[in-house]
Structures are given as C-alpha cells and as structure tokens.
Amino acid sequence: EVQLVQSGAEVKKPGESLKISCKGSGYTFTNYWIGWVRQMPGKGLEWMGIIYPDDSDTKYSPSFRGQVTFSADKSITTAYLQWSSLKASDTGMYYCARARGDFGNYFEYWGQGTLVTVSS
Amino acid sequence: DIQMTQSPSSLSASVGDRVTITCRASRTISTYLNWYQQKPGKAPKLLMYGAANLLSGVPSRFSGSLSGTDFTLTINDLQPEDLASYFCQQTYSAPHTFGQGTKLEI
Numbered sequence: 682e683v684q685l686v687q688s689g690a691e692v693k694k695p696g697e698s699l700k701i702s703c704k705g706s707g708y709t710f711t712n713y714w715i716g717w718v719r720q721m722p723g724k725g726l727e728w729m730g731i732i733y734p735d736d737s738d739t740k741y742s743p744s745f746r747g748q749v750t751f752s753a754d755k756s757i758t759t760a761y762l763q764w765s766s767l768k769a770s771d772t773g774m775y776y777c778a779r780a781r782g783d784f785g786n787y788f789e790y791w792g793q794g795t796l797v798t799v800s801s
Numbered sequence: 802d803i804q805m806t807q808s809p810s811s812l813s814a815s816v817g818d819r820v821t822i823t824c825r826a827s828r829t830i831s832t833y834l835n836w837y838q839q840k841p842g843k844a845p846k847l848l849m850y851g852a853a854n855l856l857s858g859v860p861s862r863f864s865g866s867l868s869g870t871d872f873t874l875t876i877n878d879l880q881p882e883d884l885a886s887y888f889c890q891q892t893y894s895a896p897h898t899f900g901q902g903t904k905l906e907i
Contacts (some may be wrong), residue, residue, distance in 0.1 A: 725902040726845065726888050742896035744804070776844055785853040785892030787835040791844040
C-alpha cells in the first residue's frame with residue numbers, strides 16, 4: 682500500500698527556518714516524482730513544484746522559486762520542503778503527493794498534510 | 802503560466818441531482834486535465850486524470866469530458882458523501898496550475 686506520511690504541525694516565528702518531511706513507503710521511492718502543494722487558510726490549492734528523488738531533479742513554480750527548497754534522501758525514502766526565513770504569509774497547510782507520469786505527473790497519492798503557522 | 806478558470810466557485814444541490822463543474826484553460830492543454838476532491842479537513846484525493854479516466858475505486862457516478870476548450874466534471878445521482886470542494890489541475894505544462902475550486906454543498 683502506497684503511503685506518504687508527513688511530519689507534524691509546526692509553529693514558528695517570522696525569520697526562523699523550517700524543514701518538513703514526507704516519508705514514502707509501499708513503492709519504489711526513486712521511481713516517482715514527489716510534489717508539494719500549498720493551501721493557505723480557506724483558499725485553493727497551489728502547485729509549488731516537484732522533485733525526482735533518484736537524482737534530485739527539481740521543477741519549481743516561479744511563485745515559489747527562491748522561497749523554498751526541495752530535497753530528498755533516498756536512503757530513508759523521505760522528501761523535504763524547507764524554508765530558510767519564514768514569513769507570516771507562509772502560514773498554511775502543505776501537502777506532499779506522489780506523481781504518476783502518464784498524463785504529465787498528476788498527483789495520485791497524497792500525504793495527510795503539515796500545518797505550518799508563522800506568527801510573532 | 803497556464804491559467805485555469807473553474808466555475809462555479811460554489812454550488813448548492815440536492816441528493817439525487819446531477820451537477821456539472823467546468824474548467825477552462827488559457828491555452829491548449831490537450832487532455833492533460835485532472836480532477837481532485839477535497840472533503841472538509843482532509844487532503845485532496847484524485848478522482849480523474851487525463852480528462853476522462855476515472856481512478857480505480859471512484860464511483861461511476863463521476864465522469865469527465867472535454868467539449869471544445871471546456872473540461873467538465875459531472876456528478877450524477879449526487880450523494881451526501883459528495884459534499885466537498887473540487888479542483889481541476891492541468892499537467893500539460895509546468896507550473897501545473899490548479900483551478901480556483903468549486904465548493905459543493907448538499
């Protein structure tokens with residue numbers, strides 16, 4: 682059974698750094714792109730980008746490029762989303778999802794989400 | 802970026818109704834259009850990919866189609882458990898943009 686399990690909720694102050702995780706299991710981790718999706722409170726879904734864990738090839742949305750960093754550790758089948766300096770506007774729910782490539786990498790499996798709250 | 806315009810933004814319907822949600826892309830995306838369902842407080846779930854391919858396990862009352870430049874998600878015989886928000890997404894060209902969402906109230 683394919684599973685993506687994300688790390689727990691975080692409360693941070695503006696300017697702090699953060700790294701959240703997404704652990705994949707039940708499939709060959711290096712064979713599928715992993716994506717990140719933001720959902721701000723009460724809002725829609727925003728595609729942040731994707732990473733291919735085998736070689737860490739990444740594709741960022743222009744809206745998020747330079748604001749976040751994707752990484753992956755094949756040895757522990759875990760993908761990461763990190764910020765070096767959080768802003769209040771980073772508050773939201775962040776989902777990881779495993780992509781399937783036959784129609785352009787749509788998201789077939791989703792993690793449960795990690796709620797990030799940034800507040801002074 | 803490809804813009805996805807989804808309508809309506811909200812919709813109220815009754816059990817047994819047929820509802821239609823539409824998504825239009827700002828330029829051609831072939832059939833690289835997917836639909837997701839998000840129930841309150843839950844992660845999104847994939848319903849359909851490639852415009853009309855129903856994911857295994859999704860009830861057959863859900864269907865997708867393309868007419869001209871409009872992609873349509875249709876739910877026949879609406880059930881109480883269909884209360885959710887629905888999002889389209891194009892995966893033709895990165896960034897793989899989502900529509901704004903449709904909140905379906907039963």
